[in-house]
Amino acid sequence: MKDIFSFRIYSSTNDLPLEWDNLTSKNIFLTKEYLSILEKAAPTNMVCHFIGIFKGEELVGTSLSQYINLSKVNSLGDRDQCFKTLIKNFLFKKLISNVLIIGNNMLTGQNCYCFSSAISEKEGLIQLNNAVKELTIQFKKQNIKIHLTVFKDFLVTDCNTFKIPEFKRYYHFNTQPNMIFNIKESWHSIDDYISNLNKKYRDQYKRARKKSESIEKRKLSLTEISEYHSEINELYLNVAKNAPFNTFYLCEKHFEVFKQKLHDNFLFYGYFFDGKLIGFNTLIKNGEDIDTYFLGYDDKHQRDKMLYLNMLYDMISFSIKKKFKRIIFARTALEIKSSVGAIPIEMNGLICHENYFLNLLMAKSFTYFEPKTEWKQRNPFNNI
CATH class of the missing domain: 3.40.630.30 (Gcn5-related N-acetyltransferase (GNAT))
Known part of the structure; x- marks a missing residue:
């Protein structure tokens, strides 16, 4: 039958x-x-x-x-x-x-x-x-x-x-391909990752980290995400509206609802300079993978502080430390993602x-x- x-x-x-x-x-x-x-x-x-x-x-x-x-x-x-x-x-x-x-x-x-x-x-x-x-x-x-x-x-x-x-x-x-960062079993900290970089990209790492010395990075709670929701939305739109193609824009409460529903499986990191929120990125735990989600930043600080590149390094450092196997860096900014070690998957x-x-x-x-x-x-x- x-x-x-x-x-x-x-x-x-x-x-x-x-x-x-x-x-x-x-x-x-x-x-x-x-x-x-x-x-x-x-x-x-x-x-x-x-x-x-x-x-x-x-x-x-x-x-x-x-x-x-x-x-x-x-x-x-x-x-x-x-x-x-x-x-x-x-x-x-x-x-x-x-x-x-x-x-x-x-x-x-x-x-x-x-x-x-x-x-x-x-x-x-x-x-x-x-x-x-x-x-x-x-x-x-x-x-x-x-x-x-x-x-x-x-x-x-x-x-x-x-x-x-x-x-x-x-x-x-x-x-555009999906940019995937595979984490080697021999990496136990960001230092192991750095040791595998060739000189040009070790220098890139050191230069980016030096630029960001004055920035405070902080994991935000649900209360803090709610408190900064206007600034977060402004930073998000600053990036989204300059993208070559959009099919939607997130509503203002999107990240708050995310944190309410997924709790510790959703991570929100704020980047502060002189007490002001100048950027953020988000990560989602999905089994053995870390999926990168939406981010936002102020253009001036992005250029001066190499903010986006530092965010990528922070994501790598966290994922190695927490024993994830892959980072799903997704689409966009393909070249800079490949410069930190992500590979394109069609x-x-x-x-x-x-x-x-x-x-x-x-x-x-x-x-x-x-x-x-x-x-x-x-x-x-x-x-x-």
């Missing part, structure tokens, strides 16, 4: 099956605790749903969907207001403003789904495709027409699973436009909106 699989879509974490976390325990970003953060403090232009996949009445798969309304943000950033950018923004709003993502657009990596051994990955993807159809219908009833559907982020080898009829219309794409996704003819042009239009990033990979280590 053929197994009968089905899916259910939830809009509240309160409705999730009791056994949900039994399936997601290896990835914090699919647990109820994390999903409740999205439920309470997602960006204002984002609506999240949670997908359960069942074999009969047994929960065998979990996933996350995010609807993003790009018309509510200046997706291409504030730094370039030339005619070409204005045209791109116009096309965004008319043709691809309503995006349905299966996965997490706020993170980098395979945080899309989790399946148990009771369901094959192929069958799980078929059910997720069915869920996409149902979500599209639900949004249509709200007068929202989904333009684009995206599945993200997967390793190249993982994408082979999508080679089934249900995903024939999807265009396979890759954007990530792929699938994208499909609801309009048949526009979908045929997906390959060309995707590279127009997401041009290839030119950068030079560094190797700071002594032949390792």
Whole structure:
């Protein structure tokens, strides 16, 4: 007898099956605790749903969907207001403003789904495709027409699973790689890391640390995050609005809710100069990995104090000391991350436009909106 699989879509974490976390325990970003953060403090232009996949009445798969309304943000950033950018923004709003993502657009990596051994990955993807159809219908009833559907982020080898009829219309794409920092077993402190650097990058480390001698770094509690929330938001926006591409902006209470829900699994570090908050970074503990999250800084101090580079070194120092195996540095700032030892891992996704003819042009239009990033990979280590 053929197994009968089905899916259910939830809009509240309160409705999730009791056994949900039994399936997601290896990835914090699919647990109820994390999903409740999205439920309470997602960006204002984002609506999240949670997908359960069942074999009969047994929960065998979990996933996350995010609807993003790009018309509510200046997706291409504030730094370039030339005619070409204005045209791109116009096309965004008319043709691809309503995006349905299966996965997490706020993170980098395979945080899309989790399946148990009771369901094959192929069958799980078929059910997720069915869920996409149902979500599209639900949004249509709200007068929202989904333009684009995206599945993200997967390793190249993982994408082979999508080679089934249900995903024939999807265009396979890759954007900036995920920068991964692997921690050697022989490293027990930051000194071990430094000893493996070649002279050029040991000098870079020493220069950066000297620049930051006047900065006080402090781990902030929930009370302090709340106290500094205005300054934090200003520093975050200073970085976010200068990015070449944005699909959302965090709400002001986002980090407070994060700390409330994840407690010690969410770390918030503030950087102070003369008693003033000039920067911050955030980390999330995820099993043997440390995921870097959002950060912010004042431009002047970033240049004078080499603040961003010092943040990277602080993340490395913490992760070595606490015996994590990898740091997920995610996308952006690829070259400087490679200069501290992170390596690029190609990530792929699938994208499909609801309009048949526009979908045929997906390959060309995707590279127009997401041009290839030119950068030079560094190797700071002594032949390792």
